[in-house]
Amino acid sequence: xxxxxxxxxxxxxxxxxxxxxxxxxxxxxxxxxxxxxxxxxxxxxxxxxxxxxxxxxxxxxxxxxxxxxxxxxxxxxxxxxxxxxxxxxxxxxxxxxxxxxxxxxxxxxxxxxxxxxxxxxxxxxxxxxxxxxxxxxxxxxxxxxxxxxxxxxxxxxxxxxxxxxxxxxxxxxxxxxxxxxxxxxxxxxxxxxxxxxxxxxxxxxxxxxxxxxxxxxxxxxxxxxxxxxxxxxxxxxxxxxxxxxxxxxxxxxxxxxxxxxxxxxxxxxxxxxxxxxxxxxxxxxxx
Amino acid sequence: xxxxxxxxxxxxxxxxxxxxxxxxxxxxxxxxxxxxxxxxxxxxxxxxxxxxxxxxxxxxxxxxxxxxxxxxxxxxxxxxxxxxxxxxxxxxxxxxxxxxxxxxxxxxxxxxxxxxxxxxxxxxxxxxxxxxxxxxxxxxxxxxxxxxxxxxxxxxxxxxxxxxxxxxxxxxxxxxxxxxxxxxxxxxxxxxxxxxxxxxxxxxxxxxxxxxxxxxxxxxxxxxxxxxxxxxxxxxxxxxxxxxxxxxxxxxxxxxxxxxxxxxxxxxxxxxxxxxxxxxxxxxxxxxxxxxxxxxxxxxxxxxxxxxxxxxxxxxxx
Numbered sequence: 001x002x003x004x005x006x007x008x009x010x011x012x013x014x015x016x017x018x019x020x021x022x023x024x025x026x027x028x029x030x031x032x033x034x035x036x037x038x039x040x041x042x043x044x045x046x047x048x049x050x051x052x053x054x055x056x057x058x059x060x061x062x063x064x065x066x067x068x069x070x071x072x073x074x075x076x077x078x079x080x081x082x083x084x085x086x087x088x089x090x091x092x093x094x095x096x097x098x099x100x101x102x103x104x105x106x107x108x109x110x111x112x113x114x115x116x117x118x119x120x121x122x123x124x125x126x127x128x129x130x131x132x133x134x135x136x137x138x139x140x141x142x143x144x145x146x147x148x149x150x151x152x153x154x155x156x157x158x159x160x161x162x163x164x165x166x167x168x169x170x171x172x173x174x175x176x177x178x179x180x181x182x183x184x185x186x187x188x189x190x191x192x193x194x195x196x197x198x199x200x201x202x203x204x205x206x207x208x209x210x211x212x213x214x215x216x217x218x219x220x221x222x223x224x225x226x227x228x229x230x231x232x233x234x235x236x237x238x239x240x241x242x243x244x245x246x247x248x249x250x251x252x253x254x255x256x257x258x259x260x261x262x263x264x265x266x267x268x269x270x271x272x273x274x275x276x277x278x279x280x281x282x283x284x285x286x287x
Numbered sequence: 288x289x290x291x292x293x294x295x296x297x298x299x300x301x302x303x304x305x306x307x308x309x310x311x312x313x314x315x316x317x318x319x320x321x322x323x324x325x326x327x328x329x330x331x332x333x334x335x336x337x338x339x340x341x342x343x344x345x346x347x348x349x350x351x352x353x354x355x356x357x358x359x360x361x362x363x364x365x366x367x368x369x370x371x372x373x374x375x376x377x378x379x380x381x382x383x384x385x386x387x388x389x390x391x392x393x394x395x396x397x398x399x400x401x402x403x404x405x406x407x408x409x410x411x412x413x414x415x416x417x418x419x420x421x422x423x424x425x426x427x428x429x430x431x432x433x434x435x436x437x438x439x440x441x442x443x444x445x446x447x448x449x450x451x452x453x454x455x456x457x458x459x460x461x462x463x464x465x466x467x468x469x470x471x472x473x474x475x476x477x478x479x480x481x482x483x484x485x486x487x488x489x490x491x492x493x494x495x496x497x498x499x500x501x502x503x504x505x506x507x508x509x510x511x512x513x514x515x516x517x518x519x520x521x522x523x524x525x526x527x528x529x530x531x532x533x534x535x536x537x538x539x540x541x542x543x544x545x546x547x548x549x550x551x552x553x554x555x556x557x558x559x560x561x562x563x564x565x566x567x568x569x570x571x572x573x574x575x576x577x578x579x580x581x582x583x584x585x586x587x588x589x590x591x592x593x594x595x596x597x598x599x600x601x602x603x604x605x
Contacts, residue, residue: 031401084585095592099585103585105584109581112575230409233406263420267416270416273405273409274394274410278397
């Protein structure tokens, strides 16, 4: 492997890992704080990407489309939490699995009714359409750097909000003792709505910013969901920091294996996860 | 009596009585006999999952691994252009699946809770991609079976597996045996201890039982029967492909068993038939059947807290 190829793969791996982190952080937040196992989380990634494609086709503007898509998914998140998820806080994980599988069915069928089953793509916005020279004769696309920068920005924001703000304090407190937080006068119901809606929004943002670099196809939600569960489990349930490190590891490992050993590429992250669980049964950064 | 509840004593005989006469009322070669056979095979699979999830407390999202294993083992083991014996191959497939389940069980049973869900999922995904990417085993097209096994025992043959009606009765017979088997196991001393390990693992351990050994035994039993169901399915349609191993199948089976009433064993039959029936109904009603299916699942999980069996028990038990 040449140095040049190596650098490109490292960059690709990091960018893929950061994208995974964006989706997985929402998943781990909802699981850790609210105890909800949301299999429909990947559907929100899909919803984000499809909305983005639709609005870009209609309006032609990347920024406007992104803003519209985020707003819609955020409202959708609030609606889903209020109508469905709220009934399931005191039910077991199995009932949650059943509910969210039902939701996957509904979202997949809405996707096929509203947008059809053809694969779509969104073109890279003009301002970001270019390459950064790596060596004399190769460049790295600016858009991929942009994706990475956005993801790092959101990760930083998440770290700040959860670690340094009042809202973050309430979220962390709600994670360790729900009744106590409620007794102290925090409205845990609306806190949960906020957490769920933001978690869902993170998945949709990933779908939105990934839309120009990956194709928009039916079933995209499920495949990304399983990978993100792997990330969450490797990182340790409920740990944002763990999800970040695990996402980068998974991103790098799967990118490198798809070059070095294509026949193992799909299996490797599961092998990696099993190895991690055998050594640390609670994940790398378990609480 | 192995059927402890009044509801079981009513539902189970009615089901098997009706099921026995189904092929006689329908044209023997009709689509429906085959379709119902498939649902019966699925019921065996869901029942084995219900045993693991509802009775042993092992929430696995990788049960399809064994369904696929049953199918693939059959195709890989049997010589391409030679008729093999059904009973002998049933034996081979069950033994090999049990051994594989034993090895996997030792690994996965080290974890509990959500980690158990995830590690079972991971192992079945590994198998999925192994077969999906392998050229030797047909990749995503899977493998075809050219020869239907014969079924003679000591030179006597009374089943012709090419005949849909005969196959139907084989599937029904298998389902009945699976049901009785699980009921007997759960009634036994062994079953009572398994129940205890689910309800209070710490106390059971304190009483001197090796929880791990009990769980492992159950995992092997449930997985082997799951593999048997996959073998029957591969036999019916003469092919096997990676979708047998997909996590969607594990998820659907879980939905069916929860729908039927988790841990009731006979509920697996109710759940599978209801799910497949609804799907068949919606599929013929509209192209967008998935929307109705999803909505129906969401409504049922909200309204029927203990599944269909739980609802029937509320009506029939005094």
